[in-house]
Amino acid sequence: ETGVTQTPRHLVMGMTNKKSLKCEQHLGHNAMYWYKQSAKKPLELMFVYNFKEQTENNSVPSRFSPECPNSSHLFLHLHTLQPEDSALYLCASSQDFRGNGLAGFTGELFFGEGSRLTVL
Amino acid sequence: QKEVEQNSGPLSVPEGAIASLNCTYSDRGSQSFFWYRQYSGKSPELIMSIYSNGDKEDGRFTAQLNKASQYVSLLIRDSQPSDSATYLCAVTITGTASKLTFGTGTRLQVTL
Numbered sequence: 001e002t003g004v005t006q007t008p009r010h011l012v013m014g015m016t017n018k019k020s021l022k023c024e025q026h027l028g029h030n031a032m033y034w035y036k037q038s039a040k041k042p043l044e045l046m047f048v049y050n051f052k053e054q055t056e057n058n059s060v061p062s063r064f065s066p067e068c069p070n071s072s073h074l075f076l077h078l079h080t081l082q083p084e085d086s087a088l089y090l091c092a093s094s095q096d097f098r099g100n101g102l103a104g105f106t107g108e109l110f111f112g113e114g115s116r117l118t119v120l
Numbered sequence: 121q122k123e124v125e126q127n128s129g130p131l132s133v134p135e136g137a138i139a140s141l142n143c144t145y146s147d148r149g150s151q152s153f154f155w156y157r158q159y160s161g162k163s164p165e166l167i168m169s170i171y172s173n174g175d176k177e178d179g180r181f182t183a184q185l186n187k188a189s190q191y192v193s194l195l196i197r198d199s200q201p202s203d204s205a206t207y208l209c210a211v212t213i214t215g216t217a218s219k220l221t222f223g224t225g226t227r228l229q230v231t232l
Contacts, residue, residue: 042124043164043208043222056219090163107154107212107220111163 003027006091006112013081014120021076021115023091031096032074033109034066037088049074050096081119088114123147124211126223134231139196141226143209146190153185153192156208158225164208168194199230 048056049068092109156164206225
């Protein structure tokens, strides 16, 4: 069983659809992240959750809506997306030893295999 | 100005040679620096971290940090074809210790 599991691995959706990406981590970590990876662009941090609380929203459009019901699960709800939102969406987890998302981060992110999203 | 800059490559080196990957960053207050490796079609994985000026060695990998020049590098000795991947430089930005800012990555090709 891999440490961070993402489903679905591939998703094609129209601009009017609503879909969700799911991420589950089996590492006992307390922080989870959504990153967007587009061709020739740096990995973009979208959201950070620490102990289920959102600690970072990196100016992400409201058509992306995260949900973190517990420390092991993270969702990204998608609605009315645009073609430029097509990308690889990576979920990651980490252990924050201080528990405040500030000083206890080791820098080691454990990534899932990603969900390749295509918006038509 | 980009926060973390890397040459996108590809950087081509023959098998057995030293590969040198470079990264510059804009935030003088950055404290933590990381190298991630990403194979084609796979997710990034951490291979090196460095926090203080100087060199840090781990097997065939050496990370070098120069905070005065805002420069961090990764050397791979005795390069192998299995080292062919994209190498991502990541930096923590001041005030956001749990947030990594990534460069675009350098694609390394190790040729036979």
